[in-house]
Amino acid sequence: MAIGNVLNPSVPLTQDVTSPGPDAGNLMGKTVGIRVDEIWRCWDRITEIWAEQFVAAGATVKLWRCSQGRTGAEGERIAASLNEFLDGIDIALVGLANCGSCTGWTIRDSITAASKGIPTTAVCTQNFVDLSRALARRGGRSGLRLHVLPYPLNECERAEVDAVARNHIDGIMETMGISSQTSLRRAV
Amino acid sequence: MTISIEPGRSSQTAKQAPNLRDCGPAGCDVDWLSSERVASDVDDVMAFTRFSLEQGWGDGLPLIPPTEARVRQFLSKNNRFADELICTLPPQDGECTVEKIAINAVMAGAEPETLPVIIAALEGMARDDFELFGQNTTTAPVYPVTIVNGAIRDKLSIPYQHGCLGGAATPAAAIGRAIRLIMRNIAGQVPGVTSQTTFGSPGRVAGVVFGEWEERSPWQPFAERRGVKGDAVSVYGSMGTMNVLDTVSQKGPEFLEMTGKSLAYPGANGLTPCMPFAEILVAINPVWADIIHRDVPHFEDVQEILWRNTAMDANHLTAKHREQLEPLGRVINSKVYVVTEPKDVMIVCCGGTGGLHATGFHSFGSCLTQTVPVIPGPIA
Numbered sequence: 001m002a003i004g005n006v007l008n009p010s011v012p013l014t015q016d017v018t019s020p021g022p023d024a025g026n027l028m029g030k031t032v033g034i035r036v037d038e039i040w041r042c043w044d045r046i047t048e049i050w051a052e053q054f055v056a057a058g059a060t061v062k063l064w065r066c067s068q069g070r071t072g073a074e075g076e077r078i079a080a081s082l083n084e085f086l087d088g089i090d091i092a093l094v095g096l097a098n099c100g101s102c103t104g105w106t107i108r109d110s111i112t113a114a115s116k117g118i119p120t121t122a123v124c125t126q127n128f129v130d131l132s133r134a135l136a137r138r139g140g141r142s143g144l145r146l147h148v149l150p151y152p153l154n155e156c157e158r159a160e161v162d163a164v165a166r167n168h169i170d171g172i173m174e175t176m177g178i179s180s181q182t183s184l185r186r187a188v
Numbered sequence: 189m190t191i192s193i194e195p196g197r198s199s200q201t202a203k204q205a206p207n208l209r210d211c212g213p214a215g216c217d218v219d220w221l222s223s224e225r226v227a228s229d230v231d232d233v234m235a236f237t238r239f240s241l242e243q244g245w246g247d248g249l250p251l252i253p254p255t256e257a258r259v260r261q262f263l264s265k266n267n268r269f270a271d272e273l274i275c276t277l278p279p280q281d282g283e284c285t286v287e288k289i290a291i292n293a294v295m296a297g298a299e300p301e302t303l304p305v306i307i308a309a310l311e312g313m314a315r316d317d318f319e320l321f322g323q324n325t326t327t328a329p330v331y332p333v334t335i336v337n338g339a340i341r342d343k344l345s346i347p348y349q350h351g352c353l354g355g356a357a358t359p360a361a362a363i364g365r366a367i368r369l370i371m372r373n374i375a376g377q378v379p380g381v382t383s384q385t386t387f388g389s390p391g392r393v394a395g396v397v398f399g400e401w402e403e404r405s406p407w408q409p410f411a412e413r414r415g416v417k418g419d420a421v422s423v424y425g426s427m428g429t430m431n432v433l434d435t436v437s438q439k440g441p442e443f444l445e446m447t448g449k450s451l452a453y454p455g456a457n458g459l460t461p462c463m464p465f466a467e468i469l470v471a472i473n474p475v476w477a478d479i480i481h482r483d484v485p486h487f488e489d490v491q492e493i494l495w496r497n498t499a500m501d502a503n504h505l506t507a508k509h510r511e512q513l514e515p516l517g518r519v520i521n522s523k524v525y526v527v528t529e530p531k532d533v534m535i536v537c538c539g540g541t542g543g544l545h546a547t548g549f550h551s552f553g554s555c556l557t558q559t560v561p562v563i564p565g566p567i568a
Contacts, residue, residue, distance in 0.1 A: 004230035006253045007223040009245050009291040010373040011282035038462035038512075069464040069554040071317040100384030101322035101553060104279060108321065134382050135325065138280040 017114075018143040023177025024091045024119040028058035033089030033118075035082075035109055036096075037066045042154045042161045043096035043123075049165035050093075050172060057178075062089055066105065086113050091176065097124030097132050098154060107135040107144070114141055121176045125151035147175040220263075220270040221256060221287055230255050245295070245373055247365070247393060254294040262290045265300035274307055275314030278321040280376025284310055288374055289366075296366035299359055302344055304562045306366055308421040309334045312558035313367075319555040323425050324377040328457075329389035330552035333426040333469070334364065334397040335536055337411035338419030340562055341399035348399035350540035353429060353471070353547060354390075364395025389428050396426070398538060404474035405537035406481030411559050413487075419562035424469050424534075425555035427457055432546040440483030441493055443476050447546045448497025451526055454505050457550045458526040461512030467551045468527050469534045470494065475543030488530070495530035499523040526550075 024030075032054045034047045051061040064085040067078050086092065092113035097103035103124060110122040122144055124132040129148055136144040150164060226243070229235040236253040240246030252258065263270055263286070270287040277284050289306060298306070313320050313332055323330045336346045344363070347356035371377040379385055385392070402409045411420035432450040437443045451468060453459075458466035472480065484490050502510050502519045510519065518524055527533060534557065539545070551557075 001229050001235065002231040003227055004253075004255055005225040006228045006230060006236070006255055007221060007259055007287075007291045008226050009223075009254060009288065009295060009369065010243075011280070011284075011288060014281060067464060068460075068462045070322075071319055071554045071556045072465075074464060074554070075317065100326035100328065103384070104321050104325035128384070130380075131325065131382065131384055135279050138376055138382065140281075 013138060014140040016137065017141045020143045020145045020177070021114050022117070022119045023179070024121075025177065026179045027054055027091075030058075030090040031060045031062055031088065032091045032093060033062045033064060033085060035064050035066055035085075035092070035094040035106075037102060038068055039102060040096045040098050040154050042156065043098070045158065045161045046149070046165040046168075047093070047095070049162060050169065053169055059091075066109070070105070082109060082112065086116055086118060089118065092118045092120040093123065093172075093176065094120065095123035096149075097122060097128045098151070099128070100131065103128045103131050104135060107132055107139060110144055111136070111139045111141050114144060119177060121145040121147055121172070123147045123149060123172075125149050125153050127151040145175050145177070147172050221259065222271065223287060223291060225256075228253060240295070244378070245369075247369060247372065249365075249393070251295045252297050254291045258294045259287070259290050262294050262300045262303070263287075266303045268303065268307075275310055277310070277314055277370070277375035279324055279382050280374070282374040282376055284314070284370065284374050289370060292369040292373055293362075293366040296362045296369050298362035298366045299344075302360070302363045302366070304564055305334075305336060305340065305344060305363055305421055306370075308560040308562045309363075309367055309423055310370065312421060312423040312560040315558050317556040318423060318425065318558050319553055320375070322553050323555065324371065324375055325382055325384060326552065327384045327386045328427060328552055329385055329387050329392070330425050330427050330555075331389055331391040331395060332367070333391070333424045333549060334367070334395065335410055335422040335424065336397065336399040336420075337402065337409045337416075337422070338562065340419040340564070341402075346397065346399040348401040348538045350542075352398040352538050353396055360397055361394055364397040365393070368392060368395050391426065391428065396429075400536050401474055401538045404477065406477055407487050407535070407537065410534070410536045414557070414559040416559045416561050419564065420559055421562055422557055422559040424467075424549065424557045425552040426469070426549040427552055428550070430548045430550070432548060433544060434546070435544060438479075440480035443480055443546075444484070444490060444493040445497045447472075447548070448494040450546075451494075451548045451550075452498045452500045454500070454509065456526050457552060459500075459505070459509075459513070459518075459524060461509050462516075463518075463554065464516050465528050465532070465554055466526070467532045467534060467555070467557060468498075469536065469549040469551070469557075471536050471538050471547040471549070473539035473541075473543050473545060474537055475541060476546065477537045487535075490535065491530040491533045494533045494535075495525060495527065498526040498533075500525075
């Protein structure tokens with residue numbers, strides 16, 4: 001055995017922001033931007049139910065649907081559209097991380113929003129928690145707010161999905177840092 | 189010792205110190221290698237391989253210990269500065285410097301002369317339109333296929349005849365493995381951590397690197413059709429290889445019909461319910477290529493016939509599947525096509541002279557093929 005030095009073939013992780021970023025606070029008068037996609041019907045349904053709650057708490061809700069074509073001219077259009085969307089909202093809710101690449105894009109778009117100083121929460125399903133956290137860390141934002149929904153979800157019937165949405169209302173408000181004052185308004 | 193060689197490309201460092209190169213095995217006054225030194229067994233390959241797995245560097249196959257001397261030797265036969273940043277690779281956005289490439293290439297057993305091809309391939313993969321971020325995180329089995337054109341094929345023994353997609357014994361196999369190690373160690377693609385690939389693929393071990401048999405192809409070289417003449421690398425995000433066997437066709441349109449129809453199946457990437465567009469790559473053997481060219485002389489017509497035959501009755505899809513494709517305009521006269529336009533059917537000529545088979549490569553997501561010129565360096 002001859003001990004010597006080898007050169008490390010890997011690279012260190014980028015600098016990390018461990019803070020979750022600002023709380024969403026009181027929703028009254030604010031615009032909640034929800035990023036939906038073209039894959040997960042369950043996410044459409046869940047955000048529809050959550051949006052009702054945000055509106056009831058005095059917020060305006062804007063939806064932005066992400067195309068799967070994020071390359072070429074379509075990709076440039078989507079990037080510009082995302083940027084415009086983020087510039088018009090106060091709070092970002094980004095999903096759904098429910099597969100490998102869509103988790104990648106969910107986290108990437110969340111980091112883009114968080115980097116603009118927008119209170120941002122990414123939403124994933126249980127099987128993609130570790131990936132979401134790993135990608136947030138590798139993207140330099142390990143503190144990114146992450147709300148976890150059960151898995152499988154898209155395979156569930158509509159009534160089951162609706163129940164998940166309702167059961168997670170308090171949880172998503174807590175993850176987003178929505179103030180208790182807002183929660184009280186919702187309860188009323 | 190200072191070696192003065194005109195750089196292949198400029199970099200910030202090169203502009204600052206145009207005559208300083210890596211100093212080879214003997215070292216030099218200025219240490220150009222900035223990577224962390226890690227104590228390890230440097231003679232016993234198996235011991236180092238075990239160590240590499242503990243460190244998360246390895247792929248399970250034997251690795252060459254990347255000692256300073258070996259890395260310097262590798263770099264000294266090229267004209268690139270060790271600290272030159274080639275690209276960043278997602279999802280880790282790791283900085284892919286020439287030094288890091290060289291370390292991984294040494295580990296993979298790649299020859300120094302392969303560096304320009306590895307760099308060109310990585311430059312292509314790092315472009316946004318290649319969607320490497322998605323490829324390295326997805327549940328899919330996708331891996332980048334590297335297609336080489338130009339005289340450099342023979343200089344580096346890149347296979348383009350029998351067994352070119354796997355099985356041909358050539359040192360070029362180490363090119364693909366070097367790229368795979370770079371995906372692991374620099375891009376941070378680790379199954380179960382960042383990569384969610386459900387099954388993975390044999391192509392994720394040592395990649396797939398092959399050339400086009402330009403001398404037998406009746407068509408312009410693949411890269412030249414994409415705007416790059418001479419030595420070039422094209423990278424394509426492939427879900428794997430699918431074989432097409434045809435023992436009955438005799439005419440060009442018959443081969444194209446059989447191949448096109450074989451490419452279409454409901455679970456193909458291009459028919460994913462949310463997919464607005466995609467590409468597909470087809471490798472045609474030189475025997476069929478001659479017949480096809482004889483009967484269908486215009487290349488665009490070859491693409492069009494293949495594309496037309498990828499049509500599938502939309503009712504063959506499940507109702508839910510069809511309902512999601514329809515709003516995207518993907519259902520045309522009750523038919524769906526694997527890709528939206530004939531131009532997205534890409535063709536490369538390679539393989540053995542036994543004929544009988546074509547290979548289809550379904551793409552990943554909306555990943556777009558990238559073609560990059562290979563910038564040669566003076567090789568000692």
